Amino acid sequence: MWKLAGKATFPRRQAAPKVVSFSFDVGNGPVELNVHSATPLNDDQWHRVVAERNVKEAVLQLDQTYRVSRSAPTQGHTRLELFSQLYVGAAGGQRGFLGCIRGLRMNGITLDLEDRAKVTPGVKPGCQGHCTSYGMYCRNGGKCVEKYNGYLCDCSKTAYDGPFCTKDIGGFFEAGTLVRYSLAPEPVSTSRESRLQSHQLWPQEVNLTREELSMSFSTSNSPAVLLYVSAKTQDYLALLLRHNGSLQVRYNLGGLREPFAIDVDQRNLANGQPHSINMSRVNRSITIQVQSSLADTHAPK
CATH class of the missing domain: 2.60.120.200 (Jelly Rolls)
Structure with a gap:
């Protein structure tokens, strides 16, 4: 049996992915499980994914809300010989992951992504995002929103506008006036x-x-x-x-x-x-x- 669990967040991009896939082949042919989210997953929020395969079934779960399972075949191989390397974020010839991954556990063992990130080109330790450093610039109740390569200030629930919610968009009404x-x-x-x-x-x-x-x-x-x-x-x-x-x-x-x-x-x-x-x-x-x-x-x- 092996089990993989972790949390990931995806930056906003033009595409709106709503499907998480779990595929494997232990000698009985390729098997793929898919869970479909009702909302896009590239929403800059954390999502928890759990993938498990044992002698009875294979299970894929997303955010404790979406779950799909498939029974194991009655005949054939049950073991997956793990002698090769484990790749996180990409595999040979495939498009790589863009975002944050944390809390990664495999068969009960927590994998230290931070130490590996320090010595891996293109991977940075920590998942704080731009808002951790620059969120203070969103003023007057503006909300910092992570973007693909930066951040923006959401002023929609404030009485201000502008890049940092500092532009007053109100008006002073004298008696008897209206808009x-x-x-x-x-x-x-x-x-x-x-x-x-x-x-x-x-x-x-x-x-x-x-x-x-x-x-x-x-x-x-x-x-x-x-x-x-x-x-x-x-x-x-x-x-x-x-x-x-x-x-x-x-x-x-x-x-x-x-x-x-x-x-x-x-x-x-x-x-x-x-x-x-x-x-x-x-x-x-x-x-x-x-x-x-x-x-x-x-x-x-």
Whole structure:
């Protein structure tokens, strides 16, 4: 019996591999086992692979989620005479592995890849990646993401943009001002004011049944409307601060005589401090998160 186990991480490339193969030949002809992942494996995350062959069966397992096995033939060879060298990362004439491998064990013995990496050209000890050294440059909550030959800062969940999430992309609103985005195409206008105030988000008219919204705000004045989305009908969705500074969501998505209101947070959020909001709507179900406060609410049928 022999057993091979280890963890590997793959850098992002154009291809999206989702299959891990385990092949061997002990004299009965070549045998190949394949496990298929639901998501690409070159996602810069660690994946655990266990391959085992014994007198009863051969097993291949990926991430303790995907598993495939095959029974051993009743006749034929059962032993694999291991007199040659063990190659890790490549074999003769095959395309080599690009990424990190750690925790490699064979038949219960842990193989020291770090010492071999120190004396092997093209192989470096350790699997820290670029983010270990340069992740500090991603500012304001930006997330460092490993790339094929470097890294980037993911600013999607911050109020900043730019290579290092340092470019402020917010706006200061004076009382009575607003910025308008068009969710459906409008007639072409030559008005300079219209071009400055209206920004089209989708190339064609859409009928949205769900939204994902995240934003940060800071104000010392209430009441105030933070966000308002309306349709050609009487349907709308509004995110606002009440007179006491508490956060409320109001909406009417059809069939309701009166708008439905959700009191999300009773604290005074108009206190001049920054607050973050994450809101998700699927049909009439809405989830709102304000900092560490979570509220789940369903509208009446």
